[in-house]
Amino acid sequence: MDGHTTSSSTLDAVLARQEADFEAALARYDQLLRIQSISTDPAYKAECLKAAQSLADELTSLGFAARVAPSTGHPMVVAHHEGASADAPHVLFYGHYDVQPVDPLELWEADPFEPEIKTRADGSKYIRARGAADDKGQLRTFIEACRAWKEETGSLPCKVTIFFEGEEESGSPSLEAWLNEHGDEIKADFALVCDTNMWDRKTPAITASLRGMTAGEVTLKAASRDLHSGLYGGAARNPITLLTQILGQLHDETGRVTLPGFYDGVEDVPAPVLEQWKALNFSENRFLGDIGLSVPAGEQGRMVLEQIWTRPTAEINGIIGGYTGEGFKTVIPAQASAKISFRLVPGQDPEKVWKAFEAHVTSRLPADCEAVFLRRDTGAPALSVDVTNPALQACVEALRDEWETEPALMGCGGSIPIVGDFKRHLGMDTILAGFGLEDDNIHSPNEKYELESFRKGIRSWARILDRLAA
Amino acid sequence: MDGHTTSSSTLDAVLARQEADFEAALARYDQLLRIQSISTDPAYKAECLKAAQSLADELTSLGFAARVAPSTGHPMVVAHHEGASADAPHVLFYGHYDVQPVDPLELWEADPFEPEIKTRADGSKYIRARGAADDKGQLRTFIEACRAWKEETGSLPCKVTIFFEGEEESGSPSLEAWLNEHGDEIKADFALVCDTNMWDRKTPAITASLRGMTAGEVTLKAASRDLHSGLYGGAARNPITLLTQILGQLHDETGRVTLPGFYDGVEDVPAPVLEQWKALNFSENRFLGDIGLSVPAGEQGRMVLEQIWTRPTAEINGIIGGYTGEGFKTVIPAQASAKISFRLVPGQDPEKVWKAFEAHVTSRLPADCEAVFLRRDTGAPALSVDVTNPALQACVEALRDEWETEPALMGCGGSIPIVGDFKRHLGMDTILAGFGLEDDNIHSPNEKYELESFRKGIRSWARILDRLAA
Secondary structure (H helix, E strand, O other), X not given: OOOOOOOHHHHHHHXXXXXXXHHHHHXXXXXXXXXXXXXXXXXXXXXXXXXXXXXXXXXXXXXXXXXXXXXXXXXXXXXXXXXOOOOOOEEEEEEEOOEOOOOOHHHOOOOXXXXXXXXXXXXXXXXXXXXXXXXXXXXXXXXXXXXXXXXHHOOOOOEEEEEEEOOHXXXXXXXXXXXXXXXXXXXXXXXXXXXXXXXXXXXXXXEEEEOEEEEEXXXXXXXXXXEEHHHHOOOOOOHHHHHHHHHOOOEOOOOOEOOOOOOOOOOOOOHHHHHHHHHOOOOHHHHHHOOOOOOOOOOOOOOHHHHHHOOOEXXXXXXXXXXXXXXXXXXXXXXXXXXXEEEEOOOOOHHHHHHHHHHHHHOOOOOOOEEEEEEOOOOEOOEEOOOOOHHHHHHHHHHHHHHOOOOEEEEEOOOOHHHHHHHHHHOOEEEEEEOEOOOOOOOOOOOXXXXXXXXXXXXXXXHHHHHHHO | OOOOOOOHHHHHHHHHHHHHOHXXXXXXXXXXXXXXXXXXXXXXXXXXXXXXXXXXXXXXXXXXXXXXXXXXXXXXXXXXXXXXXXXXXXXXXXXXXXXXXOOOHXXXXXXXXXXXXXXXXXXXXXXXXXXXXXXXXXXXXXXXXXXXXXXXXXXXXXXXXXXXXXXXXXXXXXXXXHHHHHHHHHOOOEEEEOOOEOOEOOEOEEEEEEOEEEEEEEEEEOOOOOEEHHHHOOOOOOHHHHHHHHHXXXXXXXXXXXXXXOOOOOOOOOHHHHHHHHHOOOOHHHHHHOOOOOOOOOOOOOOHHHHHHOOOEEEEEEEEEEOOXXXXXXXXXXXXXXXXXXXXXXXXOHXXXXXXXXXXXXXXXOOOOEEEEEEOOOOEOOEEOOOOOHHHHHHHHHHHHHHOOOOEXXXXXXXXXXXXXXXXXXXXXXXXXXXXXXXXXXXXXXXXXXXXXXHHHHHXXXXXXXXXXX
């Protein structure tokens, strides 16, 4: 992606157009925030539809072929714009117009659906409302970038498909079926998702890897009924004890997972990437201190960022057995259970990991004991963006231009389901770039989005579209 | 206790008197069973008092100085008889006049308080009623033995104190305070307790050892709040994992408890006792098969009877941490807890064992983790009867005479609190002999007591009193 095809004067004009139009962009943002599109509560069904319709109408006005597409739940918004260049890549932009519920309402400084722009002592401003960041503010940065391009040049630099979902905050129950039926309609060369954070106020970020996961439960059974420990203790198998023995052997003393083959195919983070992470000046002390800890507890000899972004884990997420109420009961229970999940990184096969876990348990079962496994998912492999991918490089360069600093290539320890859905259903890679901050209070009272995130977010997308088309 | 002082013709006459009086003994038994002395339900308070009063009246009629002694709950019955010989030992007999509730009532063949004598095809008979065995039938065997002695000889062969409690089935809430205030009044040379079983239908038994216990809880705490395993997994300490690692090391691969010093002072069962246990023809297969197991799971190389009667244990009776509801939550919890109990044998100090457990946990705590311990008792040491004790030997001989077989010297893996109370408050040893059978359905619908248990139980006590006075 060497050689800019758009003259820098065109981009400058687009950016200037955006600046001139900023107050109007804020007004449009305000209008969307006033729509109470809480997806999880059926009482807000009409509001969800209203949000979808208003976005489709706006995209139509910007020259998109846009429609509100029904699903089994709240509708999708699908919009296409051919763009100015047939040679430029076709990009899909994803966002969601639904928001989290607002309770506890009493903790809000004002009505969550009456947006307000507040100014701090240092002159910085933010807009407070439910959805301000997650995801209405973020998705509007892209729409406003398209608007600036369209108004300045009459078109967009690339072919763009926009896909807005209305059920992200309630677990996307209709998404899978919709993608199965209509996925082809939104298939592009790659996807852009604006639902993530910057590294910090001054440093934009691209999330370049997501850990995968597989999870399930194991129940160990011994005697046919609960036993009195006075009568049977010493002769009867205690399945809680057995469970602690078996699960207590999941890690060695250096914090590594002991399952045979667990690390097969797992590669160390390339040295240049590690160097870049070191340069981020991530404070392990602050990260751990915020949760009352001081020492990284995982695999020894790894940076915390490595541990949480690119190393696989085995976690016991729940355990129960015997008497757990008030007081005491000298019972030897008939069974004990645990919920286990594995965070996975590239190179690991969820199926193989789960089978290795089952083998770890069954190979340690003594006489008279049985293990019953319940798989809780079909396993999501880890995802990573090829950092040499030209589209990703274009995004990096555009962000560097706008923010005048090197963007962080972050990992994400959790999973963002839509990324896996795009990969699985449409074979599409995703680039995650967003302008939220850690303190935006998403999902909490007094959610906000920085006006600087909104303004420079729009400018970032305008630059990215330019770079992608180059 | 060589040399019978009572001529065998006196004992024979006492036994003959008992046989002649058997129908009347059954009628008195029937009357007591009709009293609905359910201690746990306040609705039956008057019935409990009625049972106590009827027993005190009866004992008065037998020449005892008897009274209904108030407590903070249901009253005690206390009765003294000086006996014929000042040289004979002073024995305390303990029983309880209260019974378990009767629900589920619909599973009873008839009204639980309308006793009925039933005859089997083989001619054996039993009496069906709540309390038939536990403990009204058992305590009446001793009263009827006293009656036969009194009616035949005008006195009892020993000094006898009788102590009946009315809250055994509801946890004896008033006992401790009562013993503190009035314990001296019932102090004797040793106690006889009739609330246990025979080895089998043909073999009487004395319970010669009871395991002790100490129990408590441990809670491991790590982060200051529950964490998302995607964001923190790999860097943050998981207290469930830690708990499994620490508790999973409580036993070695041979089933022995690993706490340092745990077996200090614990002695192997003397070879003659082991030989006697082997001669009992205890079926390990049946014992384990009844609860769905086939292989003894405790310390290797020990008989099951040894494992459950005379070996100490460490059991996890409950464990809980993280998300334990339906479905899955990828949480790393802030804490995880377990309830632990240790069954103790002679030579072990409950205090020392609990401290060793605390040290086992705290010595394995990594940085940032805290263990909070909650002791659930003050620790009950194990109790064992000196098998060379002449009083015990007298009981063994009397039982052998009556049943024409060698009595079993059993251990009991659980604890019988009154035995510890007598030891702690009154410095008194207890001999446990009873005539119940495993299938008596105590605490269950259709409780029963064999007429043979009742008849030969009376005769056994008549012989024991004779032997003790010898």
